[in-house]
Amino acid sequence: MDAHRMTVLQVLPALEGGGVERGVLEIAEALTAAGHRSLVVSAGGRMVRELTHHGSEHFTCPVGAKSPMTLRWVPWMRRLMVREGVDIVDIHSRLPGWITLLAWKSLPPALRPRLISTVHGLHSVSRYSGVMCSGEVVIVVSETVREYVRQNYPWVQESQLRLVHRGIDGSEYPRGFQPDVAWKRSFSGQFPLAAAQPLIMLPGRITRLKGHQDFLTMMARLRDSGVAGHGLIVGGAETSKAGYLEEIRQLIGQMGLQERITLTGHRADLKELYAISRVVVSLSQTPESFGRTVAEALSVGTPVVGYAHGGVAEILAAQFPSGAVPCGCITELADRVEQILSRRIPLVIGPNAFEKSDMLRKTLQEYTEVTHGSRRAAA
Numbered sequence: 001m002d003a004h005r006m007t008v009l010q011v012l013p014a015l016e017g018g019g020v021e022r023g024v025l026e027i028a029e030a031l032t033a034a035g036h037r038s039l040v041v042s043a044g045g046r047m048v049r050e051l052t053h054h055g056s057e058h059f060t061c062p063v064g065a066k067s068p069m070t071l072r073w074v075p076w077m078r079r080l081m082v083r084e085g086v087d088i089v090d091i092h093s094r095l096p097g098w099i100t101l102l103a104w105k106s107l108p109p110a111l112r113p114r115l116i117s118t119v120h121g122l123h124s125v126s127r128y129s130g131v132m133c134s135g136e137v138v139i140v141v142s143e144t145v146r147e148y149v150r151q152n153y154p155w156v157q158e159s160q161l162r163l164v165h166r167g168i169d170g171s172e173y174p175r176g177f178q179p180d181v182a183w184k185r186s187f188s189g190q191f192p193l194a195a196a197q198p199l200i201m202l203p204g205r206i207t208r209l210k211g212h213q214d215f216l217t218m219m220a221r222l223r224d225s226g227v228a229g230h231g232l233i234v235g236g237a238e239t240s241k242a243g244y245l246e247e248i249r250q251l252i253g254q255m256g257l258q259e260r261i262t263l264t265g266h267r268a269d270l271k272e273l274y275a276i277s278r279v280v281v282s283l284s285q286t287p288e289s290f291g292r293t294v295a296e297a298l299s300v301g302t303p304v305v306g307y308a309h310g311g312v313a314e315i316l317a318a319q320f321p322s323g324a325v326p327c328g329c330i331t332e333l334a335d336r337v338e339q340i341l342s343r344r345i346p347l348v349i350g351p352n353a354f355e356k357s358d359m360l361r362k363t364l365q366e367y368t369e370v371t372h373g374s375r376r377a378a379a
Contacts (some may be wrong), residue, residue: 007037007085007191007369009113009183011100012092013064013080016045017236018205018264019292020092020120022167023359027090028056030360031367039084041077041096062098070095077103083366086113088367090135090338092120116372119145121289122310125152139363139369141166144313162366166290166311167359170352172271173299179272187276194262195295198232198341200276203270203293204284206237206245211283211307213251214330218281221334229341234273236266274300279340281333282306290354291315299352305336319350 010024011240025041025047031038032055035204040051052058061082063073063141077099081089086304089104091097097117104112126150130176132138133153138162139162140146146163149156179187204210212233219231237245245263267273275282280297282288287310294304294315306312308324316324322345325332328356339345 005036006031006087006367007039008080008367009039009084009089010092010297011041011063011089011096013096014043014045015047015051015058016238017038017047019166019290021047022292024092025051025054025317026356026360027363029054032056032365034364039086041080063099064093066095066161068260070099073101074098074102074106078106079293080110081107081113087371088116089115089130090116090118090139091119094123094129094131096294097134098128101131101134108129115302115365116370119149119289121145122148124288132366136160137162137366139164139366142290142314143308144314145286159260162360162362164359164366165354166292166295167354167356167370168295168299168352169356170299172356173274173352175295175301177271177275177300179269179275183269183272184276188273191232191262193259194232196228197228199232199277199279200229200337200341201232201234201273201280201297203234203273203280203297204282205235206233206241206248208244209285210235211249211285214283214285214328214333215281216248216261217250217255217257217330218334219257219260220336221330222338223257223260225338225340227341229260229278229337231261232273233261233263234267234270235264243332270296271300274302277302279337282312282339283333284310284312286310288312295352295354298349301338303347303349305333305340310317315354318353320348330360 011023013316015021018091028038038056041059041061044060048058061073089100091100105113114139115135117132118139119132120141123129132154138151138160139154202215214312274297280302282294289311291312295310297304298319305323307327325336
């Protein structure tokens with residue numbers, strides 16, 4: 001191995017979209033920019049093109065497929081690590097983590113890369129989930145995740161834990177950003193109902209955990225109170241979620257919200273959508289490990305109202321405390337959104353407290369230190 005050049009392998013289920021996937025791409029780009037070799041194993045997806053465009057190598061393998069047959073990829077993973085001279089492997093998800101761990105353990109100690117696990121989520125506590133704490137170094141992406149590991153996996157030593165907050169690029173989401181006239185004209189043409197009222201945006205993939213029913217209930221209360229506003233549900237639905245998407249559509253009809261709600265599907269222009277929204281909401285039914293969309297919207301300067309738990313609570317406490325509401329309290333949620341729409345509370349948003357540059361610097365520092373066998377106290 002070159003004294004300065006590392007070969008780093010990141011492993012995750014797929015690269016279709018989402019906060020974990022975005023973080024993997026950002027770390028991969030930082031590795032190549034620093035002169036290191038970046039490898040990623042996943043089942044593929046729409047983000048592979050972006051990954052390889054920035055110099056990383058992608059190896060397609062369905063290591064996240066939920067089937068006993070997935071175990072057949074253990075020998076493949078073992079051969080890959082040896083053939084490509086991997087110095088560090090970083091696992092980002094449970095099933096791919098098990099495939100990687102089994103392959104890693106089957107290697108002679110002298111041939112094993114250094115093993116890092118990055119805990120992105122607050123998984124159900126089990127031996128299966130415990131694989132995410134199997135790294136020689138365990139990176140946690142928020143204070144919330146660090147406490148989750150401490151409480152549920154006490155065998156993880158403090159010396160193994162590293163707090164590396166996820167981050168967003170403040171220059172990519174600049175304060176005060178506004179889309180150009182052509183984009184606004186295009187948006188108005190696509191969604192004329194949305195363009196005519198103040199926008200209240202709920203971003204995130206179409207999954208029950210994102211709180212769409214709470215969002216629709218809130219929108220109905222605002223309507224019944226005479227508050228003008230249009231709900232923008234932004235996010236794609238995987239094939240497995242088609243039934244839930246239809247459930248949302250039916251609920252919109254049953255609640256008489258057809259003129260007050262727009263479903264956009266997957267969008268690549270979230271920055272523009274944050275900028276034209278008056279409020280962004282985060283209604284995750286379970287605590288999130290970070291809350292990327294919350295950080296992105298606040299960076300642009302759009303107020304966020306969110307359930308105060310997990311990483312979302314951390315971000316709101318640091319940048320917009322007025323946006324925090326108790327989990328599941330629809331009345332307070334609707335009141336807070338109405339107060340922001342009517343500007344009855346100060347809309348002072350603090351500076352970005354979670355910068356991508358900090359995340360990348362700390363992650364590459366951890367990679368470098370573990371490669372050279374050094375250890376230091378937890379962050």
